[in-house]
Amino acid sequence: MKFQEALNLFYRRCLARGLSDKTLDYYRYSLIPFGVFMGNEGIDIMEGVTEELIIKYLSILHKKYSPVTVSDRFIALKAFINYLASSGYLIVSPITGIKKPKIPKVHARTFTNKEIQLLLNAFPDREDFIQYRNHVIMCILFGTGMRKAELLGLTVLDIHLDICIISVIGKGNKER
Secondary structure (H helix, E strand, C coil), X not given: CEHHHHHHHHHHHHHHCCCCHHHHHHHHHHHHHHHHHHHHCCCCEHHHCCHHHHHHHHHHHHHHCCHHHHHHHHHHHHHHHHHHHHCCCCCCCCCXXXXXXXXXXXXXXXXXXXXXXXXXXXXXXXXXXXXXXXXXXXXXXXXXXXXXXXXXXCCHHHEEHHHCEECCECHHHCEC
């Protein structure tokens, strides 16, 4: 089976499972370079994908990208290849014996109270709409731990001032 045909089957399966558009975009963005790599290696069918080929691909990714990106690409590739194997399009999954690339642990640096005050004081003019809006945005982000995308997705209907609650639709379309 050609790479593009296999990819189309995988996308249809993802759509049938109800995966989000962002997940589909992530798969598309992560998998198409593997198809290009296959072509560069002279492999034109999925049955030609071997463990060695995948390891070679990952080593090339390690030279170009961060460990997080390499790990993300591996996860997408593993989902794709395992789908093909579990659906009978491949006899065995050549990715089974390969472990997910390690990601170094990085502790997120948090703002100190002084830094938070400096950021909030950067918008001192409460009479200016833009400065006041930016101040409120910073207060919401610091006060709730909300993600940027969640904040950008808020509507007036999500804010319940009478009971001091903001309803947020987060990752995975989950309300919190």
